[in-house]
Structures are given as structure tokens and as C-alpha cells.
Amino acid sequence: xxxxxxxxxxxxxxxxxxxxxxCSPRSGDLSVYWYQQSLDQGLQFLIHYYNGEERAKGNIxxxxxxxxxxxxxxxxxxxxxxxxxxxxxxxxxxxxGAQRETQxxxxxxxxxxx
Amino acid sequence: AQSVxxxxxxxxxxxxxxxxxxxxxxxxxxxxxxxxxQSPGQGLQLLLKYFSGDTLVQGIKGFEAEFKRSQSSFNLxxxxxxxxxxxxxxxxxxxxxxxxxxxxxxxxxxxxxx
Numbered sequence: 291x292x293x294x295x296x297x298x299x300x301x302x303x304x305x306x307x308x309x310x311x312x313c314s315p316r317s318g319d320l321s322v323y324w325y326q327q328s329l330d331q332g333l334q335f336l337i338h339y340y341n342g343e344e345r346a347k348g349n350i351x352x353x354x355x356x357x358x359x360x361x362x363x364x365x366x367x368x369x370x371x372x373x374x375x376x377x378x379x380x381x382x383x384x385x386x387g388a389q390r391e392t393q394x395x396x397x398x399x400x401x402x403x404x
Numbered sequence: 405a406q407s408v409x410x411x412x413x414x415x416x417x418x419x420x421x422x423x424x425x426x427x428x429x430x431x432x433x434x435x436x437x438x439x440x441x442q443s444p445g446q447g448l449q450l451l452l453k454y455f456s457g458d459t460l461v462q463g464i465k466g467f468e469a470e471f472k473r474s475q476s477s478f479n480l481x482x483x484x485x486x487x488x489x490x491x492x493x494x495x496x497x498x499x500x501x502x503x504x505x506x507x508x509x510x511x512x513x514x515x516x517x518x
Contacts, residue, residue, distance in 0.1 A: 292447065292449070321504070323506075332509075333506075333508035338503045338505055346505060348505060384504065389436060389504055390455045392450060393504070394450070
């Protein structure tokens with residue numbers, strides 16, 4: 291158990307819908323990262339938040355957005371869903387987001403868009 | 405551009421045999437390297453990491469990896485594989501800079517024969 295929690299574990303929805311994925315980092319960690327794992331793209335970095343502020347963006351679609359709240363939990367919002375958004379979405383956390391830090395991953399949320 | 409290559413998509417070994425999973429990286433600065441394991445339906449678990457110092461690092465579950473700067477490699481090894489080691493293994497490089505995002509290889513799926 292990494293200490294990172296993600297809800298829900300599974301999500302099935304239809305094209306055009308909007309969903310919210312939630313992540314709680316390990317106790318004391320200020321940085322939260324989101325990654326997407328899909329069959330065609332592999333594991334890709336989406337976005338990084340540190341202490342409530344966006345630190346970096348990766349290959350994140352404009353239909354996707356995220357935020358980190360004062361209690362440090364984070365939400366990833368996916369809208370206007372398409373079939374190709376079906377994937378496993380991971381959240382990871384680390385202490386501050388600096389180099390020489392280990393990222394600890396949650397169990398993931400598996401999203402299926404029908 | 406920074407990248408990580410895992411040339412072997414799928415490897416099958418017999419239980420008790422030795423294992424080596426290859427990882428090559430392309431990164432201009434000092435690399436921070438990781439190996440993660442993903443069991444079916446599970447999240448990513450950290451096996452080991454290299455930040456600096458001794459180029460042979462020990463990890464959990466009897467795994468080790470050796471950093472070779474001259475070959476830009478960070479190969480994962482285990483002297484005797486157990487059936488429970490069947491999983492997908494990912495090599496990753498920490499990007500550093502303003503964000504500590506991870507760049508992952510495409511993964512190597514390990515099957516263990518009895």
C-alpha cells in the first residue's frame with residue numbers, strides 16, 4: 291500500500307459525458323502528478339500540482355483539467371469524453387516535487403467510455 | 405529529447421532462471437532512474453531507484469539494477485525468478501527541472517513458466 295488513494299476504482303460512462311477522478315496523496319506530500327496509461331500511448335504524464343498550484347503540463351488534452359485543493363487532494367476532470375479516453379488513470383505523489391524524490395502511485399482509476 | 409527505451413516487449417523465463425530486463429535512456433543531464441512493477445489489475449510499485457553513488461542498486465523482492473553511464477543503460481536483474489514475479493516492468497527517468505515528471509518506457513511483460 292503506497293498511501294495514495296484514488297476513487298473510484300472503475301468508471302463506465304458514455305461518450306460526451308464528464309467525469310471526475312479523485313486522488314488523495316500520501317500524508318505530508320505536497321506534490322500530485324496525474325498519468326494516463328493506454329494501450330496505444332503507454333504511460334504518459336498529464337499534469338503536476340504542487341501545494342495547490344499547477345507546476346507543469348504534459349500531454350493533457352484541453353478537454354481535461356485538474357486542480358489541487360487546500361487539503362492537498364486533487365481532482366482530474368475529463369469532459370466531452372471520447373472512446374479514446376478509455377484508459378487507466380494514475381495519480382502519484384511526492385514530498386515536494388523536486389529531483390531525487392520518489393513518486394508513489396495510487397491503484398488507478400480504470401475509465402471505460404462506451 | 406528525453407526518452408526511455410525498453411527493447412523487449414515480452415519475455416518468458418522459467419521459474420528459478422535468472423532475469424535481465426533492458427532499459428536505455430536518452431537524457432542530457434544526470435539521470436534519476438527508476439524501475440516500477442505493475443501486477444495485473446494493480447498500480448505501480450517501486451522496485452528500486454538510482455540517484456547517485458554506487459551504480460549497483462538493490463531493491464525489493466530480490467531485484468537489483470546497474471547504472472552504466474557509458475551505455476546509457478539501467479538494466480534490471482534478478483538471479484532466480486519466482487512465479488509471483490510475472491508482471492509488467494517499467495523503467496522511468498525523472499525529468500527534473502521545474503517538474504519532476506517521469507518519462508516511462510513502454511514496459512516489458514514478464515511471463516514465468518513453471
